[in-house]
Amino acid sequence: MSDPRPEARRHHRPVVRTDAFFEEMTGSDPAQVREAGELAATMLVRGVRREGDEVLIDRVVRLAETEGLEVLADIWSGSPSDSLAGTLWRLYLLTTWVKTNPHRVAEEFRAGRGTAQAAGVVSGIADPPGPEQVLAMIDEVLHGIVRGDFVDVLHRAAAFSHVVATGRAHLGHASHDETVRMLQLAEQLEAASRLEAQGALV
Incomplete structure (x- = not known):
């Protein structure tokens, strides 16, 4: 199997923002896309933790269903x-x-x-x-x-x-x-x- 890509940076706690922020998953700013990916990972593992999380989780699930899990995985790979x-x-x-x-x-x-x-x-x-x-x-x-x-x-x-x-x-x-x-x-x-x-x- 392929080896995970080199660790290019230290991680930080994802910043949980509004539903509009999740739109950056398809944006062009690498930093925002990466942060949106971290937010998606948090939603998948932690579930609903605060008001508004349900909408974000629904977006993550629908993205995985329509585009494939590899879309999220590619963002997580670094x-x-x-x-x-x-x-x-x-x-x-x-x-x-x-x-x-x-x-x-x-x-x-x-x-x-x-x-x-x-x-x-x-x-x-x-x-x-x-x-x-x-x-x-x-x-x-x-x-x-x-x-x-x-x-x-x-x-x-x-x-x-x-x-x-x-x-x-x-x-x-x-x-x-x-x-x-x-x-x-x-x-x-x-x-x-x-x-x-x-x-x-x-």
Whole structure:
């Protein structure tokens, strides 16, 4: 899977403004587009927190439905791994890879599970972990972003990625860089889960 883009800047807490501000998602100012993307990430994970949030969430959902989640993901792609937007970008990468390579995913997870039993259990995949079961787990993760415990979502995604990285190393058919990238993704998601548990993922 592709490696997340370099972290070009430190993140900051998204500024929640009026509904009109969200129109900047399609604007031309890179800073405003980036900030709108951070706002969208906050809405997806945190939900309704103040008056007017319902309208913003509806806009985010409709944008994803009409233009595709990749529109939001592209905006999140430059965000650091210890930010909310950057974390959603990494979950999007993981989801895209699993849906594109279901058989390879199942093979690598199966190979890694024998040497990473604890992480394999946490990831919540049925035994044996065929392609359909792997995709089901990722779909659960995506639903968790909207309505579930985000700490648990991140912990499970990190565990899954760790098992896959272990499987890659065991099978030996992936390059060293591919294995390292998957392990880094697992570590980034696990670090994000700790930040989320502390209320520090913004």
